Amino acid sequence: MPLSKRIIPCLDVDNGRVVKGINFLGVKDAGDPVELAKKYSDQGADELVFLDITASKQDREIMKNIVKKVASVIDIPFTVGGGIKTLSDAREILLNGADKVSINTATVKNPQLVTDLMKIFGRQCIVVAIDVKRNFMVDKKQTSTSKVDKDYFFEVMIYGGSKGTRIDAIQWAKKVEELGAGEILLTSIDADGTKNGYDIELTNTICNSVRIPVIASGGCGSSQHMFEVFNRTDVDAVLAASIFHYDKLTLGKVKKYLAQKGIRTRL
Secondary structure: OOOOEEEEEEEEEEOOEEEEEEOOEEEEEEEOHHHHHHHHHHHOOOOEEEEEOOOOOOOOOOOHHHHHHHHHOOOOOEEEEOOOOOHHHHHHHHHOOOOEEEEOHHHHHOOHHHHHHHHHHOHHHEEEEEEEEEEEEEOOOOOOOOOOOEEEEEEEEEOOOOEEEEEEHHHHHHHHHHHOOOEEEEEEOOOOOOOOOOOHHHHHHHHOOOOOOEEEEOOOOOHHHHHHHHHHOOOOEEEEOHHHHOOOOOHHHHHHHHHHOOOOEOO
16 A cells, blocks of 8 residues: 655744745745644644754754744654754754754755764654756857747755755755655745646656655645645655645645545545
8 A cells, every 4th residue: 555645834934933935035924833833733734844944044053942842832743954064953953852854055065964964863864855946058059039949957956045056956866865865855946935836847857766755845836736746746745835824725624635636645
């Protein structure tokens, strides 16, 4: 029997408040992280992800006091990311109640960190977040008046999506799996906050490139979008934020809809 698909609300936290933007920009307030975490846990979320979205960019530690408060009101697996750069950072987050740590920028800067974390805490604790943006490359030989054929690759972005790396996301996903990642949190920056649906092409490409679980993130605006990504890719879980924060949907409604569509979730 196939494993149940997981539905995971995400708390993007900035200065102690949950926020939500579009394409990682123009963030607006969405509520208190502790209140929202308890609500989602009570509603039947399979897991919860907490991302301190400005920690890396501001070169500061994650807000451990908020992590601890969130952990105290939930009874589901809890992944925390943002600004984790060392083994010590990860240990502190886990000691404050997280079950898994999510690392992104630090992994790109120091890939060995994935292996070091995996050896100490176990593969199941290590989530590598990969923020991806299509980088369009124009053929420079064409004149400005001729039809321009665009080509692109999936580029890994760091510092909360604000800086490109020129790293191909497909190759990077394979690399972090080799290094010891237990799971990949894949976010499409192009789709983020648009509510137009998950990036099926990107998600499918990454899922087909690795054997570890992949969580799809970015673009969810409805239960149908979740069904589409589960139906058309081998993704293990979906992350969503806006549709839950603003009470558009509850976890129960989403799971009921997916069950009617033949998608197995933990009810």
